[in-house]
Amino acid sequence: MQQILKDLVELQSLDIKLAEIQSLRGDLPHQVKELERELAVAEKKVSDSEKRLQDFQVEKSNNEREIKELEQKKDKYQKQLFSVKSNREYDAVTMEIEQVNTFISDKESRVLEIIDKLEELTKTIEDEKQVFEKLKGQYKSKKDALDKKIKETEKDEAYLNDQIDKIQRKIPPRHLALYKRIKNAKGGLAVVPVVRKSCGGCYKNLPPQKVLEIRKMNQIHLCEVCGRILVWDEKINEEVK
Numbered sequence: 001m002q003q004i005l006k007d008l009v010e011l012q013s014l015d016i017k018l019a020e021i022q023s024l025r026g027d028l029p030h031q032v033k034e035l036e037r038e039l040a041v042a043e044k045k046v047s048d049s050e051k052r053l054q055d056f057q058v059e060k061s062n063n064e065r066e067i068k069e070l071e072q073k074k075d076k077y078q079k080q081l082f083s084v085k086s087n088r089e090y091d092a093v094t095m096e097i098e099q100v101n102t103f104i105s106d107k108e109s110r111v112l113e114i115i116d117k118l119e120e121l122t123k124t125i126e127d128e129k130q131v132f133e134k135l136k137g138q139y140k141s142k143k144d145a146l147d148k149k150i151k152e153t154e155k156d157e158a159y160l161n162d163q164i165d166k167i168q169r170k171i172p173p174r175h176l177a178l179y180k181r182i183k184n185a186k187g188g189l190a191v192v193p194v195v196r197k198s199c200g201g202c203y204k205n206l207p208p209q210k211v212l213e214i215r216k217m218n219q220i221h222l223c224e225v226c227g228r229i230l231v232w233d234e235k236i237n238e239e240v241k
């Protein structure tokens with residue numbers, strides 16, 4: 001029985017180490033995923049703005065082309081003025097010229113508006129690109145850290161799993177099942193030492209008779225409060241004396 005208890009203590013310490021490694025890795029994948037999402041949003045912002053910039057550039061050159069065409073039309077009308085044969089015809093051509101002038105002026109104001117928007121957007125794109133680059137740097141360093149951690153912990157994890165396997169094979173199935181049942185129910189902690197005459201899991205004070213019994217390490221004792229397996233650890237009790 002002493003050996004079984006010692007093996008259970010060893011198994012518990014290996015299981016704790018394994019859980020620690022897994023929890024270390026646990027946070028980084030989440031951070032990397034979050035940065036990946038932010039990076040995609042930032043990238044989309046830049047490409048949306050660039051698309052809007054392009055649309056404005058197309059609109060600007062369309063307007064400029066139309067202004068040129070209107071100017072040609074105006075020239076044509078102005079030449080016509082020299083060859084009109086009646087006042088009515090003169091008035092009609094003059095009205096056409098006025099109308100063309102209005103169109104030209106509308107389009108010129110629109111071009112000025114677009115020039116302002118292009119300036120504004122160019123600045124916005126610069127800022128958005130800066131945000132993107134900053135996120136990219138953060139993402140890269142987190143991703144590298146995660147890859148490194150995975151590489152590191154993979155080895156440790158494999159080693160621990162191997163050790164756990166070996167020790168589990170030494171423990172009788174009945175005791176191993178008890179250990180696993182308590183471990184799953186009690187947040188990973190199934191075997192606890194007696195500390196200052198109390199349960200090391202729930203800190204419930206233990207009767208002196210029970211402490212003496214546990215100290216013998218020749219029987220499985222469960223804490224009456226938390227149900228964990230109580231063991232005696234000479235080192236811990238030397239330290240707290």
Ligand SMILES: [Zn+2]
Nearest residue numbers: 199202223226
């Ligand atoms: Zn307890």
